[in-house]
Amino acid sequence: MVLDRTLDIRDGAVRFRVLSGGRGPHLVYFHSFHERGGWSPFLDHLAARYTVLAPFHPGVQGSSGVETLDDVLDLVLAYDELLDRLGIGAAHLVGHFFGGMVAAELAATLRPRAAKLVLISPLGLWRDDAPSEDLLILPHEDLPAVLFRDPASEVARGWATLPAGEEQNIAAQIESIQRRAAMAKFVWPIPDRGLKKRLHRITAPTLVLWGEADRANPLVYAEEWQRRVKGAALSLLPGGHMVLHEVPDAAAAVVAEFLGT
């Protein structure tokens, strides 16, 4: 069963909607641009062993106050305050793409918060020789081929299907714009906010997880992350950028094996 609640920080200036489920050690999951729901089979698997908490970023689906956050540090501090509100000290931090960047920033800035760190195709570094895809702006119909290893797969087609009714369809489009806009604030126009200068601070054991056919975030970044985060392990899975949705069982198994209890 997934619990759905909202928690305020800063006297309500920022409100987090947090989904949670499972039992065991705390695991916080940070989502990226193209996850429409806050919960997924990947998190279901993890909830068998962990208390999974999945907040929506401010500005996304019931979380609010992004307009009051000035920069990445402000976002990191907001999450720090959220963890206080949840009564959590250290937790495993897991994040995908933008969410991976947030998890890494948190682990680098507030070291005691991170028990272990799992970065799934994280954003936040930039190489001129291999720019990551501009996923914030690609038209909807162009995304499946970039996000998924097999755009014809059931999971890709399911993702690509928007509601048929006009009103719901427009609402879904507006939700998508809002969701991307909320995160764009922290990575526009180039997803480099100096994280590379902070990565050496990460002391939590770290797993870097990548889909071997990731067309959005080239594999050279996996090496880059592994090089910059001391002792980080790298795991490649058969999948694309949405590897955690394409092979949720395998992805959750690798993550659980790394995290232990």
Added chain:
Amino acid sequence: MKICFFHLMPYRFLPEDFERRYRSVWVDPPHSLFDPEKCGGLYHEFLDELEFAEAQGFDGLCVNEHHNNAYGLMPSPNLMAATLTRRTSRAAVIVLGNSLAAYNPPLRVAEEFAMLDLLSRGRLVAGFPVGTSMDMNFAYGIDPATLRERYYEAHDLVIQAWTRPEMFAFNGKYTQVRYVNIWPQPLQKPHPPVWIPGGGSVETWEWTAKLDYVYCYLSYYGYKRGKATMDGFWEAIARMGVDDNPYRAGFLQLVCVADTDAEAERLYFPHVHYFYQKCLNVWEGFAEAPGYRTVKTLQTGTKPQVGAQAKKIRQSLDWQKYLDQGYVIAGSPATVRAQLTECIKSLRVGHLMVLLQIGSMPKDLTLHNTALFAREVLPHVRDLWPGHKDRWWPSGVPNGA
């Protein structure tokens, strides 16, 4: 009624298959299509056309700002306006405008507009657009989430820099300047008239009305489609209890005048088609960065002027459709007079801007269009809106309102 000559300064030499081979005229059109020799010549042709318009009796000359754009070769409209101040003496110099958020610090706009106002002896209209998403978010890299906040803050700084009697400190979120004290100051007092080019956002209408500025809708889709937006503006004006002086509004209309309706099609269709098919060919991904428009505006259902939906509509267009839908007002002087009068009246617009150089239109044809318009159309619409005072016209224009 004020009739102003508007120039976009389009590159006229895009290849015939441009819209099929390249995804966008804006943001990423390849340099390989750009010929500096030709562009240098174009600038002089375009300036000739603007100067000719003054000689023909147009009230104002309009220039605007675009970046990475093959249909708008004016990253700096202020440079063009500066040359116009030297070669003209009667027309208002209307810069529509400087995208405030793009200037760092925005005081640069206060300074350059002050210089233009002095050079033109008080003929400047100061336009402050937010700027399109293509220009601001993509070409200039400004994050969409803070663009409007930056814009409003920059506006406050510029107005204060023009109007506060003494030096002051400005402690903004995006600009901090300890010693704001621009030299020179503008000639017009308290400052040059401000016009706000905008799309259809409710927030802009209300802000414009509150500050007593002119709202300009620079649409490429003509007066019939523009009606909903202008109606929205006038409704906002009414809601706010402000008078409905038509000079509060500006509107851009594409116009082609010929001796006969048939002659208009023959002369102008290729250039009009070039404009709609090539110049407005903007890739969907660049049409609007996420967060560029507020949720409130998204929910009103207005669509951007470019992008996939706009492209679908454009592709099926022939001459008759351009005319029927009012994108272009074209034909004999009688035809144009009748439709332009309808345009002006139905939109309740006191500042009409006409685009007479369209797409690939060469200089001789542009001058022909301009001269015919000035002789056969302009005198017939000039006296519309008697009894209304234009409080937004530069005070340095000879015999200005």
